Amino acid sequence: MPEKTMRDAINEALHQAMAEDDSVFVIGEDVAGCNGSPSGKVGEVGGVFGVTSGLYKAFGPDRCIDTPISESAIVGAAAGAALVGMRPVAEIMFADFIGVCMDQIVNQMGKFRYMFGGKSRCPAVIRFASGGGFSAAGQHSQSMYQVMTSFPGLKVVIPSNAYDAKGLLLQAIRDDDPVLFFEPKALYQEACEVPDEMYTLPFGEAAFVREGDDVTVVAFGQMVNRAAAAIDALEADGISCDLIDPRTSSPLDEDAILESVEATGRLVVVDESPPRCGLTADIAALAADRAFHALKAPVKQVSAPHSPTPFSPELEAAYIPDVEKIKTTIKEVLA
Amino acid sequence: MPEKTMRDAINEALHQAMAEDDSVFVIGEDVAGCNGSPSGKVGEVGGVFGVTSGLYKAFGPDRCIDTPISESAIVGAAAGAALVGMRPVAEIMFADFIGVCMDQIVNQMGKFRYMFGGKSRCPAVIRFASGGGFSAAGQHSQSMYQVMTSFPGLKVVIPSNAYDAKGLLLQAIRDDDPVLFFEPKALYQEACEVPDEMYTLPFGEAAFVREGDDVTVVAFGQMVNRAAAAIDALEADGISCDLIDPRTSSPLDEDAILESVEATGRLVVVDESPPRCGLTADIAALAADRAFHALKAPVKQVSAPHSPTPFSPELEAAYIPDVEKIKTTIKEVLA
Amino acid sequence: MNLSRDQLLRAYRQMKTIREFEERAHAEIMNGQIAGFTHLYTGQEANAVGVCEHLDHQDTIISTHRGHGHCIAKGADVIGMMKELWGSAEGLCKGKGGSMHVADIEKGILGANGIVAGGPPISVGSALAAKIRKNGRVAVSFSGDGSVNQGTCFEAMNLAVVLKVPAVFVIENNYYSEHTNISYAVGCDDLKARTEGFGFPVFVADGADFFSVYDAAGKAIEHARSGNGPAGVFAETGRFHGHFVGDPQYYRADGELDDLRENSCCLKNFRARVDGGGVVSAEELDAIDAEVMALIDEAVSAARAAARPTAEQVTEDVYIQYGSA
Amino acid sequence: MNLSRDQLLRAYRQMKTIREFEERAHAEIMNGQIAGFTHLYTGQEANAVGVCEHLDHQDTIISTHRGHGHCIAKGADVIGMMKELWGSAEGLCKGKGGSMHVADIEKGILGANGIVAGGPPISVGSALAAKIRKNGRVAVSFSGDGSVNQGTCFEAMNLAVVLKVPAVFVIENNYYSEHTNISYAVGCDDLKARTEGFGFPVFVADGADFFSVYDAAGKAIEHARSGNGPAGVFAETGRFHGHFVGDPQYYRADGELDDLRENSCCLKNFRARVDGGGVVSAEELDAIDAEVMALIDEAVSAARAAARPTAEQVTEDVYIQYGSA
Numbered sequence A, B: 001m002p003e004k005t006m007r008d009a010i011n012e013a014l015h016q017a018m019a020e021d022d023s024v025f026v027i028g029e030d031v032a033g034c035n036g037s038p039s040g041k042v043g044e045v046g047g048v049f050g051v052t053s054g055l056y057k058a059f060g061p062d063r064c065i066d067t068p069i070s071e072s073a074i075v076g077a078a079a080g081a082a083l084v085g086m087r088p089v090a091e092i093m094f095a096d097f098i099g100v101c102m103d104q105i106v107n108q109m110g111k112f113r114y115m116f117g118g119k120s121r122c123p124a125v126i127r128f129a130s131g132g133g134f135s136a137a138g139q140h141s142q143s144m145y146q147v148m149t150s151f152p153g154l155k156v157v158i159p160s161n162a163y164d165a166k167g168l169l170l171q172a173i174r175d176d177d178p179v180l181f182f183e184p185k186a187l188y189q190e191a192c193e194v195p196d197e198m199y200t201l202p203f204g205e206a207a208f209v210r211e212g213d214d215v216t217v218v219a220f221g222q223m224v225n226r227a228a229a230a231i232d233a234l235e236a237d238g239i240s241c242d243l244i245d246p247r248t249s250s251p252l253d254e255d256a257i258l259e260s261v262e263a264t265g266r267l268v269v270v271d272e273s274p275p276r277c278g279l280t281a282d283i284a285a286l287a288a289d290r291a292f293h294a295l296k297a298p299v300k301q302v303s304a305p306h307s308p309t310p311f312s313p314e315l316e317a318a319y320i321p322d323v324e325k326i327k328t329t330i331k332e333v334l335a
Numbered sequence C, D: 001m002n003l004s005r006d007q008l009l010r011a012y013r014q015m016k017t018i019r020e021f022e023e024r025a026h027a028e029i030m031n032g033q034i035a036g037f038t039h040l041y042t043g044q045e046a047n048a049v050g051v052c053e054h055l056d057h058q059d060t061i062i063s064t065h066r067g068h069g070h071c072i073a074k075g076a077d078v079i080g081m082m083k084e085l086w087g088s089a090e091g092l093c094k095g096k097g098g099s100m101h102v103a104d105i106e107k108g109i110l111g112a113n114g115i116v117a118g119g120p121p122i123s124v125g126s127a128l129a130a131k132i133r134k135n136g137r138v139a140v141s142f143s144g145d146g147s148v149n150q151g152t153c154f155e156a157m158n159l160a161v162v163l164k165v166p167a168v169f170v171i172e173n174n175y176y177s178e179h180t181n182i183s184y185a186v187g188c189d190d191l192k193a194r195t196e197g198f199g200f201p202v203f204v205a206d207g208a209d210f211f212s213v214y215d216a217a218g219k220a221i222e223h224a225r226s227g228n229g230p231a232g233v234f235a236e237t238g239r240f241h242g243h244f245v246g247d248p249q250y251y252r253a254d255g256e257l258d259d260l261r262e263n264s265c266c267l268k269n270f271r272a273r274v275d276g277g278g279v280v281s282a283e284e285l286d287a288i289d290a291e292v293m294a295l296i297d298e299a300v301s302a303a304r305a306a307a308r309p310t311a312e313q314v315t316e317d318v319y320i321q322y323g324s325a
């Protein structure tokens, strides 16, 4: 099977979804690029991360739509088009920019169906580049998916590799509910085997990235690789772990997590977001309630500290959980 | 001591803070009211909930400032004025409207100090009416404080009674960090004894509303009274509980919670927000880590379901946790 | 004026239906029968009807917190609406939305909206779909004089021009946003000009006169429908009630409300305009009045009798499907 | 032109300092010495300097993602800035902000800002404080041609008019927002007119000409400072680099960059304007050039040698005080 980066896998999914279904279109800032420019090279850009590359040329101006810097209008446009039968895929460049369009996501798109008594559908996908690792500082490094997970009506997807990204995005586009799709930007260049053909991965079904007996580790997005590395390193010490990548935080595959914790009796949850009211707490609390009797050790969370993301590379390296911290924590729950 | 409603207690705090310190001003939609109107009765309104009543008359147009419906600009104006030495108290009518001004709260006000290397101070207070109980449906009933708690740089206050509201608001205004102040609107009319003079309550110090041995109950805002009622009702069954009202979710009085759980071995956390990545999970996870060895039963959360807030009074009554549900859950952890 | 007899009768019926729906809602709220926050449209009926009479079910509207009038004008079922206000499980939104979220997607009603200026961006999305599909539809959003100061509203207007989509922005100036006058909240002297500065034509109407609104809206909708990009309607009118039911209305001048009801009543104006024209008689309009009153009575009776929602329904309708099948 | 010799020399020095700071930053980024996202101001120096030469430390500015020039023009310490770009603990923001968050509150610099149009609302707050305190200060916000389409920018402009505060909105049209031309992203034909529609005067300048900007900014700032409410400056200019370092600049016309560097260089223009005036000689400007080069060299050396932050510092500076004392 061919290896593809996460960027290319997502791009391929977009190409295929748009070819398959003419109600799919993409909209966002510079998703085509060069509109209005004297060079005439419209479509040459394909998004600042290159994820929508080639779509303008393949599908034209009506299906690869550049916008002004107006995130609320972008999300609103996607939501409105979806309400009347389209399947828009909007790009919000950085997840941090949810700050300027949260109402349209949370109070509009995410609540239509409920407020309208189940009589509407809003199959919009909003894509975001999320997370740290680029020395991009406080306003360009947040995950935000933990915050979005708290809002009923939205589905929240966090792929951790190129294969999952393609399958989850195709599912997101075909899904009839609004979906927020968070692409850990540190993974865009990471490659793995990705089939050329279309396939979907269901929401609410976790992946078992490693299987083991001693500790259950749950990790999201960028942290999945680091957790895997930590677990692999611990093998030498005779420690074996389940590594669960929930892939979607809403819906969450509670059963997979609970079954694993029932078996191991120990849980470490890893995410790169700050700790308060985040996914690490969410899952720790799940286990403390529904797998309580199986628990043999304190449930540990590995997260960023309660600080904004710092700029300096050294500071950021200390901020985002690393393999070492995950290893130490796994050992801690076994102590 | 005179009894005052929470509305009046907050109003009194505002009057006193503004009299004490001329850098304090209030700004928001209709905090004065009737600006530009043919009646000439400017200042007659005092906010849609009446909380800023009388401030315009007492302090004039420069210190009680009406705005257009532009929440981002309101928060930004408060943040900017605070950066240059004022102590603004902005009113955002409903907490749900954070959707249209989140960036200014979360990425601007809350991050200045960190991004600027500790060289700025932004002593702004933003007040919100939060929570359910008015059949106000999906866009006028959210708590939002759980979401704001996840953002480093912000302090988050949730008073549960008039006495606390006054002391916490005076602390918020004197505090040198940005503070979000959530007023459970269902409590505006609830009265208790409130001293006439000024006093402050420290942030990060929980109140013990009840003391008992069997179960630790932690509840926020509107839920504190209900939890107290549940606990009082259970006395007849010989059950006694600690009831902890953290009063501020950020900073959180972890010690109070952990000490109580160490003593009781059982924890129920109650909040009216939906369950995912909320305060109930946050506190349950805290205990599952740091009070694990004391725990004798599953840690239970009582929250709204993962649904938007419904309109219909019956639906809303079923949506927001009630005394019965809290009682049942306390009994559950004792079973 | 090129309206047929049927059109005239229909327009009058729609305005009267809104009026009586609102007046009855007001009475029932005062009686404690209707919960929540309700904002009444009385006095502004000609705006909604003058616009929506140009639309069919395929076109969409998106409304505001003051949404009953727009929804009725666009064809929402009045009985279903009343049931919704009552919070019944039989309501148009099963009692989950209430006054601020009345919607009927099938009829092109993308909902009332509790967030000021929440609607315009969504409307641009509907207009964008129409442009992509080349199906000749238009998308109308309603905004108040206060709503136009919200950032989302500006963004929507600019995006509509950039994408040249058939979006129509109807601005209803009833002079107040809650308790604040437009002369305070809109900083510039000329809101129409500020709006036109975004790059589309805005047609002005007397919002108390159905014919004036119908005319202006016709031009705007025609402009948009013909592929010329967005257009606006700017109508001045008054609301006859407070911002919400119970508002003490300190902002009103002495006699302002009496003056409005006397001189800015679209129903009276309509009757005066058609009187003596030989097309529609006063008796026919009286008959409509009676039918409307009967309909509203029926709606209230139906709402009173309608099934209440049950606790299990709280968690229904959040998603189409959640978790794997 | 009423500028003294000192003022002229100072203005030139400021522009040159920005230019060399940016060109050096560019080189060091290409060398892999500077992490993160950096947006260079080269080509737009006259805007920042033409505005800030009217301000003192008590006045405030708030900048954008492209903030180095504004900060230097307002008096930020160049060595501290270079250290900040390097991510040093000795940087102006202790390495926590980096290029997009350079700030110096003491000097009235309320920060570069990573959120497009994050600044204008905050600037209105600073202007409001000036109005309340009646201290004669003004608050300047910088926005790009792309930034003006963000809702927050519109809200800020309207609020400034409503409250009649001394806010100055400087719009720098460098024709592009990232890869998109203004002719696409701003829907209307006349951005100046759209802006004036909000109710304040906007003064136009040639952004490649210090004297032109100085003149327009002087009028705007004078307007605001005298209590007439907000004012705007609209300056057209080009950026000589890509949007960010590494941008392939597919949007440029053939020869566009050469033409900009040749014909829209504020330093060249400045020299041409003062040449032969008998006030400032070319040699004096050459001497400034040399001093600036030395300063930038010093800044880079200092940045290279400066202390790196340590892991414990990650959690410092989040709050002034967290938890009870």
Ligand SMILES: Cc1ncc(C[n+]2csc(CCOP(=O)(O)OP(=O)(O)O)c2C)c(N)n1
Binding pocket: B029, B069, B071, B093, B097, B100, C039, C064, C065, C066, C114, C115, C116, C143, C144, C145, C146, C147, C148, C174, C176, C177, C178, C243
């Ligand atoms: C974002 C947001 N801010 C504030 C409110 C509260 N609010 C509801 S209606 C309203 C006034 C709206 O005025 P206008 O747009 O003129 O409409 P009108 O009520 O006159 O029909 C306000 C401030 C809200 N619902 N949403």
Ligand SMILES: Cc1ncc(C[n+]2csc(CCOP(=O)(O)OP(=O)(O)O)c2C)c(N)n1
Binding pocket: A029, A069, A071, A093, A097, A100, D039, D064, D065, D066, D114, D115, D116, D143, D144, D145, D146, D147, D148, D174, D176, D177, D178, D243
């Ligand atoms: C809210 C938000 N949206 C998008 C971006 C990404 N972004 C950074 S700069 C920029 C273009 C800004 O263009 P303009 O305002 O013209 O400023 P210029 O870069 O030309 O100086 C964009 C889209 C951002 N930082 N913030």
Ligand SMILES: [Mg+2]
Binding pocket: C144, C145, C146, C172, C173, C174, C175, C176, C177, C178
């Ligand atoms: Mg109005």
Ligand SMILES: [Mg+2]
Binding pocket: D144, D145, D146, D172, D173, D174, D175, D176, D177, D178
């Ligand atoms: Mg630009």
